[in-house]
Amino acid sequence: MGIQYLNSFIKKSVTKEAIKKIKLNSLFGKIIVVDTSIYLYRFLADEALMENMYIMLALFRYYNITPIFVFDGKAPIEKAKILEKRNCDKINAEKEYNLIKSNIEYFNIGEDNEELVERMQILKKKFIRIKRDDIIKVQQLMDAFGVTYIEADQEADEICAKFVIKKIAYACLSEDMDLFVYGCSRVLRYLSLINETVVIYYLDQILHDVNIPFKEFKEICVISGTDYNFSIDNRTNLYKTLKYYKLYKLNNDTNQDFYSWLDINSDYVENIFKLYNIYNMFITDNIELNRFKIKTKKPDQNRIKELMEPEGFIFV
Known part of the structure; x- marks a missing residue:
């Protein structure tokens, strides 16, 4: 995703002023835009989609961070080649996963074989697919929390970048290095829900440091x-x-x-x-944000409970 080697080049080339690990409370009172699909894949890979999304939303509310979640629309025709490759990679990963699983069952190989189990876990993450039902459940939870989400006509990253470029949002939460190519001035990466931290990249300082x-x-x-x-x-x-x-x-x-x-x-x-x-294609001049309204409603606690209790949550 994004430009290969760019992150390692930046990390090796810039001062500590360009990239900083910060606590989420540093974003208190700020609006951030979220490249949502990245976190859907991550949370699905952890087999904790609704749980982790709930934690993310709860943390944003606790620290008075206003999120704008952007969901991907249709990818442009220029991306067909890489999408085809990714689909082939998913199919091959799923085939290898099923082969290992069959061999474990047929040859009665113990599931304590760490090497095989680890390989299966890696492969499983490679063929995760987001279903429409997953998106609906997540959006229902977002509605219950009273936060804004947008279903883009195009890909999410260019809309995310535009929100930051127009200074509507302070930063974009994403793992996609393409955000810098659009001119997004602040990108938040490596979100940790456990440690309540994120790493912020400052584009202007990066450009200054690499000259x-x-x-x-x-x-x-x-x-x-x-x-x-x-x-x-x-x-x-x-x-x-x-x-x-x-x-x-x-x-x-x-x-x-x-x-x-x-x-x-x-x-x-x-x-x-x-x-x-x-x-x-990395110019955002033609993207109009006027049609998107940022809402901040009070959370509907009863609706949140209704959505999360089937996920094993216990509310006291």
Whole structure:
């Protein structure tokens, strides 16, 4: 998800002012926008979808954090290739999982075989699928808590980024590194419900520390491979792109942009028109937020109990 190697590059290249672990109480009184599907997958993988969603919502309420949950809509046609690959990966993971499970049952292999059990757990997480019923249950819980959720026409990340860019939301909670390419100024990652912490990335400080202007940072990220132009054979990747970028900065004495320089001076760009098209997909200018209303209603405790008691919750 997002640009391969970008997170490791950022972590190695920036000061402690660019990335900080903070307690959730540091976000007291703030609005945050949430890239919801990431957490649905995570909570389903933990076999605790409703439990963890309840904890998340309860923590946000306790710390007076106003969330805007954004659900994914239809993916653009440009993403068909990677979606097909992900679906194949899920099918293969499920086949391997079922094969191991059958062998355990047929050969009476003990379930205390840690290596096999661990492998099955890893595989199971790889073929998780979100069902419509899962979404309905989660949205019912959000309604009961009185928080805002949005079902996007397109993918959630660009709407999330726009909320932050327009300063409606303070930050976006997501694990997707693509948020930086849209220009999202603050991204919250590594949410821990147990420790009540999150790691905040500050885009402006990151750009300052790596000494790359945003336009060129975006160009670097896009050509290195996004969900819309990922490279199966690793023909392009972040570290290769950065080597070319250094040459560009040393040898470009004109006003050429990075892509034009690459197109003339290397064979790194296969199709510059396609590349510019993908670059423009990370522009949020045409996204209208006026149709979305942020609501803050009082939680309906009776409805919350009604939804959570079947999940094993006991309210006193």
